[in-house]
Amino acid sequence: MGFLFAHQDDDVKHITAEERTKWNNKLDASTTKKGVVQLNNTVTSTSATQAATANAVKMAYDKAVTGNRASIGDVIVATSLAEVNNGNDSYALRKSFIVPKPGKYRVTFELKAGGAGTTARGELRRAIVxxxxxxxxxxxxxxxxxxxxxxxxxxxxxxxxxxxxxxxxVLIFRTYYNPSVSIRNAYLKEA
Structure with missing residues (x-):
């Protein structure tokens, strides 16, 4: 064999296993020192000693952009859970929320009529200054x-x-004349 392959053909160990381990440990990177780091191609790893590949970063970005976020109406901003009943008044305020930031919101709640032959009606209204x-x-x-x-x-x-x-x-109103309407478990949510 030629000169370039002489080292491959050589059976003599040039460093011991202990020396190699010490050398490799000196090269390991951490969050406090630079060095050699292992690449990781997953988006689920929590390792602090491995680095994400560009592919892993792209996969994580794509997941964030394509819908692994909270769905519209899932982010709860405020709650009013107690049951509220009313008598025979119309356009009666049942629940209210103060909006924390501008925008459109979704309100979810539970509603029932007070008895047989009655109709429960509810709608959202905004207060006029x-x-x-x-x-x-x-x-x-x-x-x-x-x-x-x-x-x-x-x-x-x-x-x-x-x-x-x-x-x-934002107000949850019971609208029109109805004998007894009950509302409970109201949530103001980002839309």
Missing amino acids: GGTTSLNLGTVAISSEFTTTSTNYLSVTLDMNTDIAEGEQ
Whole structure:
């Protein structure tokens, strides 16, 4: 064999296993020192001694962009869980939330009619500055109306049809004349 392959053909150990281990340990990288690091191509690793490949970073980015985020309406901003009942008043305020930032929101709640032959109606309204929230005169509808005759609680989801400003009040109203309507488990969610 020629000169270039002389080392490959040589059976003599040039360093001991102990020396190789010491040398390799000096080269290991950490979060506090530079050195040699092993690459990792997964997006689930929690290793602090391995580095992500460009492919792993791209896979993680793609997952974030394509929907591994919270779905619309899943981020809860505020809750009002207690059951609220009303008598024979119309356009009665049942629950209210103060909006923490501008935008459209989703409100979910449970609603039921008070007895056989009655109809429960609910809608979202926004308070008008200087208006009275006990009457519809001081509010503006910002969602469709939900109607049921069920005397068992039904899950209701109402989306706002307009943006609302930070600090404004979102109201769950019971609308029109109905003997007794109950609302509970209300959530204000980002939409």
